Amino acid sequence: MSEQTAANNNGWMNRALNTIEVVGNKLPDPAVLFALLMVIVWVTSWLLSGVSFDELDPRSGQQIAIVNLLSGEALTNFTSNIVNTFVTFPPLGVVLVAMLGLGVAEYTGFINAGLRSILSVTPKMLLTPVLVAVGVLSHVAVDAGYVLVVPLGAVIFYAAGRHPLAGIAAAFAGVSGGFSATFFVPSSLDPLLAGLTQTSAQILDPSVTINPLNNYIFTTASTFLIVAIGWVLTDKVIEPRLKSTKVDGDTSQMVTMEALTPNESRGLRAAGLSMLAVIALLALSIVVPEQTPWAAKPEEVLAGVNPLLTAAAPLMKSIVTIIFVFFLVPGIVYGYVSGSVKNHRDVVKGMSHAMSGMGYYIVMAFFCALFLYAFNQSNLGVLLALKGANALKAMGLPLGMTLVGIVFLSGFVNLVVGSASAKWALIGAIMVPMLMELGISPDLTQAAYRVGDSSTNIITPLLPYFPLIVVFCQKYVKNSGIGTLVALMLPFSVVMLVLWTAFLLGFWALDIPLGLGSTYEYVPVR
16 A cells, blocks of 8 residues: 555544544533433333333343333332432442542652653553553453553553553553453453353253353453554554644643652652552462452352452452552552651542542433433343344354354444343343354354454443543543544444454364363254
């Protein structure tokens, strides 16, 4: 391709993304948008509540029925549960607790000094791939990447003289776009999805058992693909497009690249030792996985799964608390040793400062929680998922095209149903037995689902953490909105969807094992 052609293509792409950004940002404020969507769900549920559908709800075995959210009973249930819906909204507690510890570490200057020290010895050309890789690795800590890696991506890029929104995009691509990639360490999602796959497969064949690591080789290999995609798109597409986007946020607290002062160096050394002490204490407490109180109970663990890594393990449930302590302790130590903190009141001031910046997110989270509650209660998401799965089944496509269809169906359903496990519980009950009848193993079907589910995470405002990422963008570019983030992430989503699907088909064509105990073919029971 000539340079002129490349320039023309790049110009066309920029114009398209700019249009998406402008249109997206003309939408109402995200908080108001979620409120309007909730009203639309109410009205739609009322219109469809009397319609009979042929699809069977896999959760109950009954015909799917849309719940009228405007009925008296539904409305009173909604109003009586508003407080509980809001305070139990999963991302809310995760974000606020983690930000308390991060707030102290930032307020005392620990994060600033630490990043300056790291960046002074890190080649700039490797910042992007390392950031994307760390985003993928963060899946071990469940949702920690959203509240830790994504904002730090912006800080790191800004400190290196690069655009902070590019850092957010690269980190978000790794954390959320690469959600189904696994950087050598299995995540809690692996046994969760495998358990649902096994349940779906046993609808047709009760003898089928699924290894919790049935996609482990594929997801580990996928990490390198995700890092490569994130690296190329960030450096060659996203960052060049951001050259004209001015950073107009409050830069007073942003990291700069001045050399460390003697006090900062002493504080950083002391803080580093305190971090090592925290890590050592945690390591000592889990040295024997079968005996540690951090492990899940034997009856809660599937065969072959590390009891520390299952979703039921106290260690996995305590990740946010661990993050809080992991940044609080060195933040305090750094503050006292460097002199940036004089007493405990300064520590509390750091927490208060962090919370004061979360007001807008809390407002958005309130309306997002109410919308998602209404959408889930209406059964509209379930209906869309089942309609799509049945339509794919009716097409009777060749096996390869059917796999591609599963990927794209999963990606589409992901735009309206956020939870990876909830989606798979719904469409897996149809797709797994259907493809078993066609000779495709449950392991391969699950892998196809994971590709589609991950690829569109980063462009759906219904992702519970999407409003938080918008807030991170607004810290650096004040007029950022939903359109800004969608325009940033759309190239990642499209390229991941295409190349990751091709990657899966390549695994299948070359007969490379997907994981432990996995197969590509299934012989139907007659």
